[in-house]
Amino acid sequence: ANASSSPATNPTVASTDFGTATSVSFTNGVATVSMSLYKVESALIVATDGSVTTSGSDRLSVSVSPAVFSKLALSLAGPQINGVAFTGTNSLTALDAYGNVVTGFDASTNNITVSTSLSGSISGLSGTNKLNSASDFVSGVANLSSLGLKYTGAVGSGTFTFTPASGTAV
Structure with a gap:
């Protein structure tokens, strides 16, 4: 996912900019975190722990729509x-x-x-x-x-x- 243009707002996961290491806690093999995307686009979200990276159908596909008129x-x-x-x-x-x-x-x-x-x-x-x-x-x-x-x-x-x-x- 990419940053919006005006104002430039970076996408975040757990309140941390994409591309920055973020700690995620798992319980019974499941982790839940909030993600905020700001640019209207289709994006594939990839997760990695440093040695394992999601690929193919493991990636999260999202489609971002515009917010309300401002x-x-x-x-x-x-x-x-x-x-x-x-x-x-x-x-x-x-x-x-x-x-x-x-x-x-x-x-x-x-x-x-x-x-x-x-x-x-x-x-x-x-x-x-x-x-x-x-x-x-x-x-x-x-x-x-x-x-x-x-x-x-x-x-x-x-x-x-x-x-x-x-x-x-x-």
């Missing part, structure tokens, strides 16, 4: 043209606390409001200045260009903020 990641191309739908690669990605894409994110149950520091308006999205449709995100990513994100107003440099009803804004 934050957003934004990628906006610039510059854009006032009053025209955004062009280029402009995306908003739903992430869990460990930087994994939350592929099942649904903006209809967690609306995202778009605002700007410039004096103007946001339009073109499913809820004018909101992402509020179940189809806004496909596999955890909203393509803001194809959704029609548009800014109309004062020209200049500014900040766009995407604020979910729950979770961290970006």
Whole structure:
């Protein structure tokens, strides 16, 4: 198993990072320990005592799914043209606390409001200045260009903020 990306969080067994020697106690030939995995992936967990290593069907096969939605990641191309739908690669990605894409994110149950520091308006999205449709995100990513994100107003440099009803804004 591998570390997650954002923040980098190492997988652990019995609260010790993978790859570090960990004492495990057996009772009647059985040991039970907790294992925490953070990166969405399929992994084979191998155990060794220094002289014996699990192999083949002795390895534990695990599949890690994303945790619940926690934050957003934004990628906006610039510059854009006032009053025209955004062009280029402009995306908003739903992430869990460990930087994994939350592929099942649904903006209809967690609306995202778009605002700007410039004096103007946001339009073109499913809820004018909101992402509020179940189809806004496909596999955890909203393509803001194809959704029609548009800014109309004062020209200049500014900040766009995407604020979910729950979770961290970006």
